[in-house]
Amino acid sequence: MLDKINLALLDKDKDYLNSFVEYVASTKSQKLQVIAFTEYKYLLNYLSEGQKQVDVLLVSRDFYKDVSSNCSGVIILLDDGKAEVCTRYKNIINKYQYGDKLTAEIMSIFSKNTVANYNFDFDEKKTKIIGVYSPAGGTGTTTVAVGASIQLAWEGKDVFYLNLENMPSTPLYFTGEQNDNLSTILYFIKSKAKNLAIKLDGAKCVDPSYKIHYFLPPDSIYDFNEDVSKEIITLLRELKGTNQYDKIIVDMSCEINKNNLAVLQYCDEIILVLEQDKTSEIKLQCMLKELRLLSPKNNCEIIEKFHLVVNKYSADTMWDEGKLKISEKELLIKIPWVENLTTFKEGLCRLDMNSEFGKAIYQMLLNI
Numbered sequence: 360m361l362d363k364i365n366l367a368l369l370d371k372d373k374d375y376l377n378s379f380v381e382y383v384a385s386t387k388s389q390k391l392q393v394i395a396f397t398e399y400k401y402l403l404n405y406l407s408e409g410q411k412q413v414d415v416l417l418v419s420r421d422f423y424k425d426v427s428s429n430c431s432g433v434i435i436l437l438d439d440g441k442a443e444v445c446t447r448y449k450n451i452i453n454k455y456q457y458g459d460k461l462t463a464e465i466m467s468i469f470s471k472n473t474v475a476n477y478n479f480d481f482d483e484k485k486t487k488i489i490g491v492y493s494p495a496g497g498t499g500t501t502t503v504a505v506g507a508s509i510q511l512a513w514e515g516k517d518v519f520y521l522n523l524e525n526m527p528s529t530p531l532y533f534t535g536e537q538n539d540n541l542s543t544i545l546y547f548i549k550s551k552a553k554n555l556a557i558k559l560d561g562a563k564c565v566d567p568s569y570k571i572h573y574f575l576p577p578d579s580i581y582d583f584n585e586d587v588s589k590e591i592i593t594l595l596r597e598l599k600g601t602n603q604y605d606k607i608i609v610d611m612s613c614e615i616n617k618n619n620l621a622v623l624q625y626c627d628e629i630i631l632v633l634e635q636d637k638t639s640e641i642k643l644q645c646m647l648k649e650l651r652l653l654s655p656k657n658n659c660e661i662i663e664k665f666h667l668v669v670n671k672y673s674a675d676t677m678w679d680e681g682k683l684k685i686s687e688k689e690l691l692i693k694i695p696w697v698e699n700l701t702t703f704k705e706g707l708c709r710l711d712m713n714s715e716f717g718k719a720i721y722q723m724l725l726n727i
């Protein structure tokens with residue numbers, strides 16, 4: 360039984376080839392092997408070395424005519440949409456689409472054209488977007504969002520941590536090298552870049568210890584003072600559309616503005632982080648009033664998705680639990696205050712997930 364498919368790409372567009380190869384290497388390396396050529400003669404050299412097998416050859420329009428009679432694998436035209444596609448092309452796929460959809464289409468064409476028996480499946484993930492929000496500052500939104508991301512990653516889930524704070528603290532928790540950041544990503548989206556999914560994939564960072572994916576913070580926090588709600592939703596849709604992630608955790612700032620409202624509307628679930636104090640009580644009521652006023656229908660849907668969480672909880676503090684309530688919704692969990700929850704090592708902030716905090720996060724995720 361075969362377990363890897365050998366893909367070869369033939370296209371003059373070096374950037375495209377690089378992002379494709381990088382995408383396959385980072386997400387599909389157990390199933391696909393890929394080699395890329397910018398000239399037909401290089402492909403011929405490669406094939407003439409003997410032993411080398413190509414199962415699927417993806418060819419741009421420029422080369423299609425030359426190769427069709429010379430290759431034994433399944434030949435697929437990478438259509439760039441620039442000219443009409445002629446009927447003599449038997450297998451065609453759209454060059455610019457989500458990495459996962461692209462590979463799924465390649466697999467589908469290949470499976471119809473081969474007699475070999477391959478032992479794998481290309482499951483599509485069902486991504487859930489979980490927002491972490493608080494109407495009050497400093498309640499531990501980021502700590503809960505990062506803790507939830509780490510817990511999920513430990514459980515073997517594929518996690519994207521998307522930080523949309525005004526003052527992002529991402530570099531405190533995760534490390535990674537990358538030229539692009541959230542500003543360049545918003546720019547890609549604004550300029551309607553064609554192969555956005557592949558670009559996003561190339562622009563993300565992967566934290567080496569947790570394997571959590573994320574973007575570096577934007578160049579300037581002014582990027583978030585503007586209305587970028589459309590771009591952020593496009594970003595979330597694209598991330599979801601790649602089918603790479605089990606969960607996308609969105610860490611948000613406190614304001615009720617266009618950006619945050621759009622995100623809250625798009626999330627599947629929302630963790631609402633509060634504290635056992637008057638500020639949280641008042642701000643919760645304020646936020647609910649605001650949401651009901653702004654757009655009753657849409658914002659009721661937001662309220663439905665809230666899971667109330669009290670963070671920094673201490674049993675020693677006198678407090679009337681009934682004050683933190685939304686309609687008939689009870690508190691989902693109390694996350695205890697933990698002394699020395701964070702430690703700094705080599706410039707990075709580490710959360711003590713073996714503490715009562717970690718246990719509460721685990722419990723919280725079981726119920727969302």
Ligand SMILES: Nc1ncnc2c1ncn2[C@@H]1O[C@H](COP(=O)(O)OP(=O)(O)O)[C@@H](O)[C@H]1O
Nearest residue numbers: 496497498499500501502671695696697700701
């Ligand atoms: N359960 C907890 N126990 C102890 N300290 C906490 C807890 N949750 C958060 N903190 C601390 O509270 C501070 C603010 O947390 P942060 O997540 O940055 O808040 P926010 O994102 O809401 O502004 C941080 O110093 C963090 O370590």
Ligand SMILES: [Mg+2]
Nearest residue numbers: 500501524611
């Ligand atoms: Mg925060």
